[in-house]
Amino acid sequence: MRALRLQEWKSEPELVELPDPVPGPGQVVVRIGGAGACHSDLHLMHDFGAGAVPWGPPFTLGHENAGWVHAVGDGVTSVAVGQPVAVYGAWGCGACPRCRLGMETYCGNPAAAPVPAGGGGLGLDGGMADYQLVPDARLVVPLPDGLDPVRAAPLTDAGLTPYHAIRRSWSKLTPESTAVVIGAGGLGHVAIQILKATTAARIVTVDTDPAALTLAEACGSDTMVRAGDSAAGEIRAATGGRGAEVVLDFVGADATLALGVATVRTLGDLTIVGIAGGTVPVSFFSVPYEVSIQTTYWGSLPELAEVLDLGARGLVEPRVVTFGLDDAVSAYRQLREAKVHGRAVIVP
Ligand SMILES: [Zn+2]
Ligand SMILES: [Zn+2]
Secondary structure (H helix, E strand, O other), rough: OOEEOOOOOOOOOOOOOOOOOOOOOEEEEEEEEEEEEOOOHHHHHOOOOOOOOOOOOOOEEOOOOOEEEEEEEEOOOOOOOOEEEEEEEEEOOOHHHHHOOOOHHOOOOHHHHOOOEEEEEEOOOOOOOOOEEEHHHEEEOOOOOOOOOHHHHHOOOHHHHHHHHHHHOOHHHOOOEEEEEEEOOHHHHHHHHHHHHHOEEEEEEEOOHHHHHHHHHHOOOOOOEOOOOOOOHHHHHOOOOOOOEEEEEOOOHHHHHHHHHEEEEEEEEEEEOOOOOOOOOOOOOOOOOEEEEOOOOOHHHHHHHHHHHHHHHHOOOEEEEEEHHHHHHHHHHHHHOOOOEEEEEOOO
C-alpha cells in the first residue's frame, strides 16, 4: 500500500510503498476514506527534534482518520468488515481510570500504551495511507447514519478538539454570554459551529485574514473582528463593555493571548488550544479576577461519539478541501502558506 511517511525530524514526508497491515488479535485494519491534514503535522515536520516527544520517526502521518473496517483480528466483535468508522487518535493503555473514562489523551500509564503519549500518526502509523492498523477495536467508533468518512475524518480532531474545549466551559456559555474565537482556521471555523449548535452564546471571531472572517460569518459567528490594535476595543464593544465569558485561542501566540487577557471577563475562561507556544503573564494584577487560564489537548472517546452525532445531523460540518494521497505533500505546503480555507482532507 501507499503511505505518507515522516522519515526523520525536520524533513518533508515521502510517499512510499509499505506492506498491507494485518490485524492481530483484538486489532482492526481500516481502509482509509479520509485523513485530515492538521497544522500540528507541520510542527512535527519542521519544528520537532529528538527528545521533544517520547517517540519519533519513521511513521506514517495522519492522526485524523475515518474509513471502513477492512479486516478484524481474532476476538473483535464490536465492528464488522465494511462498516464505516472513525478512528479515535489518542491511544492510551486502555485500562487505567482515565482511559476507562475514554480520556486516553491523559492516560495514567503511558508506558503501557502502544506508544507513550502518542497514537496513530503520532509515533505509530497513521491514516495517510491506503490502510491503517488500529491496535484495539475500542479505538474505532462506528459512524452514525448519514455521515461519510470524508466528512467524518476532520471531526476526529478539528471537531473533537474544539468540542472538548467548549464542553468544559458549557456552564459559562449562557444565553447572555459571549464566546470569542481567536483564529478561524481548521479548528476555529468548526468551533463556531459547535458553539452555535450547543450553546446560545453570542460569538465574536477574530482573525488576521478577511477570507477566514468570511468563513466565520458563514459558520454562524455574530461579529467578525480583524486582528490588530483596535481588536480588543471592538470585542469589548460587542459585549457591551463587559468582556467575554469564554475566550478560545486557536493560535496561542503572545499577541493572541494578550488579546484574550484584554477581552476576558471576571469569572471567565481563557482556553489555549493553539500550539504556537506564546506566553502570558499571570499575576494578581494582570488578569481579571477569577479568570481561569488553561490549555486543552484533543478530546475523549465519548466526546468523539457526540461530535460525530452533531456531524451526522448536519449541525457541524467542517469545510473540507480534498487532495489525493499523491498530492498530500502539496496539501501540507498549501497549509503552511495559509492557502487552505477550512480543512484539507487526504482521500486515498
Ligand atoms: Zn491535529
Ligand atoms: Zn491509560
